[in-house]
Amino acid sequence: MKNFRKEIFGLLVIVFLSVNATCQEKTSSATDSSSKVEKKDKKKKKKKKYKLPKIDLSHWSVTTPELNKKGGAMNIEPPAILDYATDERLIPYMYNDSVNGALVFYSFPSNATTANTKYTRSELREQMVPGDNNTNWTFADGAYMKGKLAMEDVSKSSDGKFHKVIIMQIHGRLTNEQRDLIGQKDNNAPPILKIYWQDGKVRVKTKKLKNVSATDEELLHEDAWDDDDGFTFEQEVGFGKFILEVKISEGKMVVVLNKNEYAVYEDVSMRRWGIFENYFKAGNYFQSRDEGSFAKVKYYELEVKH
Missing domain, CATH: 1.20.5 (Single alpha-helices involved in coiled-coils or other helix-helix interfaces)
Incomplete structure (x- = not known):
């Protein structure tokens, strides 16, 4: 048992x-x-x-609404611009939106204006050779810029309309020889292209010759050129993402919105613009001096090809 x-x-x-x-x-x-x-x-x-914007800044400088030691607008070139996320000079005006993967450009009226304008900017300037503004391109060389961007926020004027912002540009530039030929003190030439965010739509402005028979030397003077009437794309982008492409070839400029709407410029003014060198600009060139006004532009992607 x-x-x-x-x-x-x-x-x-x-x-x-x-x-x-x-x-x-x-x-x-x-x-x-x-x-x-x-x-x-x-x-x-x-x-x-945590997301980062798809933007290589190694070929861009940036101008901000901050004053530099000489009393002009602050400008940061490569390689310093690559440290924008930790650079105290840039943090208020150019910073990451790491939730949405965008680079934000913030601008407002300040005393930090550049030559030939009363407006301030937080805007990139293309540098084909990093740190050098003297190497640029012509229409004959060809050029391409593409950006995916959005207006994050912008103030309104007293009449209730949103303030305008230039979000992309192609700026002309005189060579040193051209500058000396016409006796100008700097290399500034007119912008052949300005693309605005205006009341929720994308608007394009370009230049046209006042006299199509002007000599090559006369073309170099800013007063040889006038603003065109402008063109507004039909699509309303509002505060959503949109894609802008700018395609340049000899005598021709094409601006494309969201791959389905086109503004094509191909005339005598475009052909004769070939006398100038050019460079791309992108960001937030704020078009107001109203007290308390501001704008924030977000770039998710930006690329340039030549």
Whole structure:
């Protein structure tokens, strides 16, 4: 009888240990599985929280509404611009929206204006050779710029309309020889292209010759050129994302909105503009001096090809 009891007791111990081990194994497996899920969720959350804009700044300088030591607008060139995220001079005016993966350009009226304008900007200037403004391109060379962007926020004027912002440009530039030929003190030439965000739409302004028979030397003077009437795309972009492309070839300029609406310029003014060098600009060239006014433009992507 004692032996029988011992056998029964032994069997019960074995069963208990087996069941306990199985429970522990299941609990451990469930815990491991839960831990893995939590780690995956954490990784996903981390990835969603931090995004960077798709913009290579190595061939851009930037001008801000901040005054430099000489009393002019602050300008930062490569390679310093690459540290914009930690550069105290740039942080207020050019910073990452790491949730949406955009580079934000903030501007408002200040005393930090550049030559030939009363408006301020937080705007990139193309530099084909980093740190050098003397190497630029002509229409014959060809050029292409594409940006994915959005207006984040902009103030309104007293009449209730949003303030205008130039979001892209092609600026003309005199060579040193051309500058000396006409006796001008700097290399500034008119902008052949200005693209505005205006009342939720995209508006294009360009230049046209006052006299199509003007000599090459006369073309170099700013007063040889006049503003055209402008063109407004039909699509309303509002505060949403949109894509802008600018395509340049000899005697021709094409502006494309969202790959389905086109503004094409191909006339004598475009052909004769070939006398100038040019460079791209992109960002926030704010068009107001109203007190308290401001704008924030977000660039998700920006690329240039030649």
